[in-house]
Amino acid sequence: MYASHLVLSADRATLPPFDLPSEAMTLDCLFAHQPMDKLAVGEALFWEGDMVSNIFQMAEGCLRLYRILPDGRRAIMGFVFAGELLGLSCQGTYRYTAEAITPVRLRRLSRARLNAMGEGAEQLRALLMTRIFEEMSAAQQHIVVLGQxxxxxxxxxxxxxxxxxxxxxxxxxxxxxxxxxxxxxxxxxxxxxxxxxxxxxxxxxxxxxxxxxxxxxxxxxxxxxxxxxxxxxxxxxxxxxxxxxxxxxxxx
Structure with missing residues (x-):
């Protein structure tokens, strides 16, 4: 779940160029020019089992991430707040549903474009890996919370x-x-x-x-x-x- 997704995409040559700043790069730079999407309360951004195609940056609002267990019970995996990223550590298909608790505004970036930008951009790769490690740390901490x-x-x-x-x-x-x-x-x-x-x-x-x-x-x-x-x-x-x-x- 937490594997790196910076492996180069086979179709990266078809993507339009994306200029990355040479200094003071932040993850906000990746989303700065992406259009803003909106979700109403109760609307799903994606469903459990959907193919992973984008990563998202929350601008406003709150999402809940949940799975439905075989016996019908709901397990909430977490919440996503303004300023946070979603989908960076996912691969293949989403393992949970992301649903708006409040009105939500967010930006999305395709995984193919992200992979293409990662080539030769060491600073970007370091920023993304840091976020993945933070997700791993938060998941490990939640295991301790639930278990102990x-x-x-x-x-x-x-x-x-x-x-x-x-x-x-x-x-x-x-x-x-x-x-x-x-x-x-x-x-x-x-x-x-x-x-x-x-x-x-x-x-x-x-x-x-x-x-x-x-x-x-x-x-x-x-x-x-x-x-x-x-x-x-x-x-x-x-x-x-x-x-x-x-x-x-x-x-x-």
């Missing part, structure tokens, strides 16, 4: 991680917007929705969080949540990519 942490630790980890990834204002108290449902969170953390609601209610009683509106939580005691979550500290919060600092738009 209790319910309160899992929910705390989710809240701290979402704060890092959504570009929430880190002034205390921290305010984070979570457009997904409690059921979404439960399916992602391997818990029941009743357990997620119970833990959030406990966090509220303990003064760790306070709801503010339909999709917003105030994290009143970030340090306590970080202690519960484990492996995430202030350095992680301060080093999140600048690309994710653009505000997302949630539905009313």
């Amino acid at each position: 942490l209790g319910a309160e630790e899992r929910v705390a980890h989710f809240l701290v991680s979402a704060t890092c990834r959504t570009g929430a204002n880190l002034k205390r108290p921290v305010v984070v917007e979570l457009p997904m449902t409690r059921q979404d969170i439960a399916d992602y953390l391997g818990l029941t929705v009743e357990t997620v609601c119970r833990v959030l209610s406990k966090f509220k009683r303990d003064g760790l969080i306070a709801p503010e509106g339909r999709h917003m939580l105030v994290l009143r005691r970030m340090s306590s949540l970080q202690d519960l979550a484990g492996e995430v500290d202030d350095r992680a919060l301060s080093e999140r990519p600048t690309a994710v600092q653009r505000p997302a738009v949630w539905p009313n």
Whole structure:
């Protein structure tokens, strides 16, 4: 799943030229001139089993990634927020469905073009490999969360991680917007929705969080949540990519 996709495409000669900047290259450069696509709430970007043909950069909104198990249960693999890439580590067919939780705006780039651009562009290859390694690290961390942490630790980890990834204002108290449902969170953390609601209610009683509106939580005691979550500290919060600092738009 995490293999590199920089193998040269056989049809690369048919692709139009693409000029890459010689200095200060960023992944934003790859998508800067690509047209913007839009998804409505509930619309799928692609379905599990579709052929992998593009990578995507989220500009606004949130996607959920999920699989339907043989017995009909839904397993959420993750969420994608503004500024993040999707599909870079996929090969062959998509192993999950990507569905819009909120109105979404994104740009897409064909895998064939990406492969062609990778030839001789060491800086680009390094940037892409870094993102793939980050996905591997996040997947390994999620295995630890599901396999070793209790319910309160899992929910705390989710809240701290979402704060890092959504570009929430880190002034205390921290305010984070979570457009997904409690059921979404439960399916992602391997818990029941009743357990997620119970833990959030406990966090509220303990003064760790306070709801503010339909999709917003105030994290009143970030340090306590970080202690519960484990492996995430202030350095992680301060080093999140600048690309994710653009505000997302949630539905009313």
